[in-house]
Amino acid sequence: MAVEERDPVSGRPTTGHEWNGIKELDTPVPRGVLMFIIVTHVWALLWWILMPTWPMITTYTKGLLNTNQREIVEQDLTAAQAQRAAWMKTIETSSFEEILANEDLMKIVRTTGRQLFGDNCAACHGADGRGRANYPDLTDEDWLWGGGPEKIAETMRIGINSTHQNTRVAQMPAFGRDAILDRTQVANVATYVQSLSNPAVSTPQNLEQMKAGREIFLTTCAACHGEDGKGNREVGAPNLTDQFWLYGGDLQTLINTIHGGRQGHMPTWDERLTPAEIKILALYVVSLGEKRP
Structure with missing residues (x-):
């Protein structure tokens, strides 16, 4: 029968393993760690039973709760679109003057317009609308085609030198290159x-x-x-x-x-954005000039 060896300092038994003169104590796993392992395993087992978990050949285990995250997201999106449709319809059918006079609608314009501007316009005009080299500043009072919401909406709809059949057309001739002037x-x-x-x-x-x-x-x-x-x-x-x-x-x-010469280009947003979204963006661009210090 082997004689149990104990550490002379702590008094604990050793495992008999030794590395470079260091002997390993036979120390039990802390109770807290054991409890954590037990709880996590129980939780995993319950999750496997209650929730969709394991993939199968053509389907997956549905779980006792039969929860479908995809359906939940689709339901949330449908509810959000239904709520959005109400005020989008109001904006689409209202005049610019009516929208400007309605503070509730203008709150929507400022929040939704900021998102639309960031997704569609900021790449050229900057996130703050102040433009950059060769792209116009939308916050000043200098407008090529007019800075009212109606004019801005029309420019966004048909573009400038764009593919739209009614596009605005503008070009600065090359007076020197084409030998018009010496x-x-x-x-x-x-x-x-x-x-x-x-x-x-x-x-x-x-x-x-x-x-x-x-x-x-x-x-x-x-x-x-x-x-x-x-x-x-x-x-x-x-x-x-x-x-x-x-x-x-x-x-x-x-x-x-x-x-x-010069020839700028503004794409047409007629097919990418809805009439209501164009109207929101036009009003948002107007508000950028109001914020300029």
Whole structure:
């Protein structure tokens, strides 16, 4: 019969195993750990019995509770869509003025519009709507086609230079590349255009250049931008007299624009979004300008 060996320090028996001079104590598993293992096993057993658990060849065990998470989610979605349908119908059939006057509907516009904007518009215009390089800021007062909710909704519906049959069409000709103007003329008219928004550009030293640039502007550019350079929203021609620039208002960028032309693109959302969603987005975009400090 083997003699039981005990640890001289703790007095506990050892297992007889030894590693590098260290002997393993025969210590029982803590009672708390045993209870935890028992409880988890009992819980797992109950779960297997009560809930859908085990896959089979063509189906799965349904469990005594016969719970179907897919059906629960579908029921929740159906209930949410039914609740959403009521106020979506109200927004679709109401005028912009009626919606703006109804604070309950405007709360929906602000929450739903924010989600729609993030999903569909933020990639180009930024999450805050302030745009980025070559994409317009939607929070200022500078609009190519008009900034009222009706105009914004129409722009979203048909797009700009898009595939929609009624799309808005706008293009800045390439005056230099297509040899409509020579290099000197391009530089002169660019300097004049810059002076419209920055009077400091007009100096006695470039008086002749400014005069020549104005003559070119009146014969070449005024048809779209107007003789005063304040633009024309009927054709999407921007105002050249303010401080809002889509591509940049410095002299070199203006020269590049006049030389190579510009053609923006706004996709049509007519098939992707419903009329009510377009209306919500238009009102939300208007609200972005109201939040601008």
